Amino acid sequence: MKYLVTACIGALILYCSFGFDIKPEDIRFVRPDGWPKPVYDLSKNKITVDGFKLGRKLFFDPILSRDGSTSCASCHTQWSAFTHVDHGLSHGINGLKGKRNSLTLFNLAWNKAFMWDGGINHLEVQPLGPITNPVEMGNTLENVVKKLDTVKGYRARFYLAFGDSAITGQHVLKALAQFTVMFESFNSKYDKYTRHEPGGEMTEQELNGLALFRKNCESCHNEPLFTNYSFQNVGLSLDTELKDYGRMAITQDPRDSLKFKVPSLRNVAMSYPYMHDGRFRTLMQVLDHYTNTIVQGPTLAKEFRKPMILSPQDKKDIIEFLKTLTDKDFLFDMRFREQRE
Amino acid sequence: MNYLLRLSLLLAILLLPAYGIAAPAPDSGIVTIVIEPMFGDQPLQLSDKQYVDNFGDTLYIDLFRFYMTGLDFGSKADTTFVLAGYSHLVDAEDKNTLSFSVKIPAGTYSSFNFTAGVDSVDNTSGANGGDLDPAMGMYWAWNTGYIMAKLEGHSNVCKTLHHAFEFHIGGYMPPYNAARNIAIALPRAMIVDHDTRNTLRIKADLATWLTTSLAKVNSIVIPGKDAAAMADNYAKMYSLDKEVQIPLIHE
Structure with missing residues (x-):
């Protein structure tokens, strides 16, 4: 009985700490009836439970910014369709103001070009814009990779998601894409x-x-x-x-x-x-x-x-x-x- | 018997990496490409060695990198072996990147060709891996695309902060695609088979790259007309130093 209680508590702690909230059926990408074919080729970055969860963790982690202050979610909050509501110009590290209003994020698989000026040509490399912009996250992808490597737990998460515990820029970007491509809005x-x-x-x-x-x-x-x-x-x-x-x-x-x-x-x-x-x-x-x-x-x-x-x-x-x-x-x-x- | 077979297999696996690359199959051979960064007739030394360019201006080189992709080997019979999907980043600062070996089919070859830069497919296919990983410092964020070649240094003739000059050359969209096809003619036929190892030593001469005065042009960091013109320049900097063939048995 004592063992059972311990096991239950253990399982509960595990459940809470790892959040087994995502099941394979939760990460099925949907192409609604009558919608055009998505531009993003999901077959080249198959969404997995672990990849989605890693992408989600990265999306919310301010470690992506140079001074650890700003995450993707800082300027992209879900309840405003992932934009920076009430901010005309979004701001980033050191309270610096950008020159543009952050865009909403949803139905990204149909996007042909990203950012207000379309300068970024692919969903997977879009995060490089805000990560490297001096007034947003002011960082480099090289530095993000190095920093993630020092944080406990990330290597294991990359291993689960990509079968390789060595953290690479490619896998950081692919994980983020697995998360953000699932932002689908078609139930208004x-x-x-x-x-x-x-x-x-x-x-x-x-x-x-x-x-x-x-x-x-x-x-x-x-x-x-x-x-x-x-x-x-x-x-x-x-x-x-x-x-x-x-x-x-x-x-x-x-x-x-x-x-x-x-x-x-x-x-x-x-x-x-x-x-x-x-x-x-x-x-x-x-x-x-x-x-x-x-x-x-x-x-x-x-x-x-x-x-x-x-x-x-x-x-x-x-x-x-x-x-x-x-x-x-x-x-x-x-x-x-x-x-x- | 089974045991012996396993033992010999194990031995074979253990011995194979001794060549640095998996031993070639009987119908293929290894070619090692060695890149020799130069300034004129001198081997390139970064940061602390002074060079004089074609305009008589003194300068120092601090960084030199470029992509080699789309390697192919042409033979007299007009057949070409294309090494699909191979990308290599050469960085003058990192000796390990100055030579690499590839396995190609046995045969007689008369030319070696490569792309200095990255083709448009890899520029538009999202996050690539290996040497094409966007974390290699050769990727533009705000206007997607690879920096195909990077040259940085300083010279007193540059009226810039720290007298620096910087050329980050890239761009994949026509008409200003900066990828350049480089053809290296081989003076004699290169015979590739599993008993010999061929080495192609390729010179990359920065004196040839710098054919505009640094006093006039000292910064190109976006795709466009200027970048494409500079790519035309550096396409001429590659030449064969020498071709060496070593019988593998002596290694």
């Missing part, structure tokens, strides 16, 4: 509406908003992903402090001046502020910009060359529709919470 009220499921009953106002959205916004924010992954100049005035010309810094092509990635509008009501520099705090301000303050220029998106006409009521309806893109299943999904393990 809008999704249930399109699938004719319970919970998908839209109000008249939301349906009117959807109709207006399809007429005015769909050419860039197209369903079902609510982005066409292009880069566009949406008529924002150049911030004279930041002097951020967006995509042109990557392509060095003047035709890309002031163009930024079209972000997905899924969970948009939860991920304020808006635009690459977070200049708008509300969706109404964004819509007011589109109808009133477009700055004309040679690279302006063709959609904005003629004024967009929306009545105040139209805007309210569109915003009510956008709220139906909030996916609570995703925002509160326990798999993506930090675990004590």
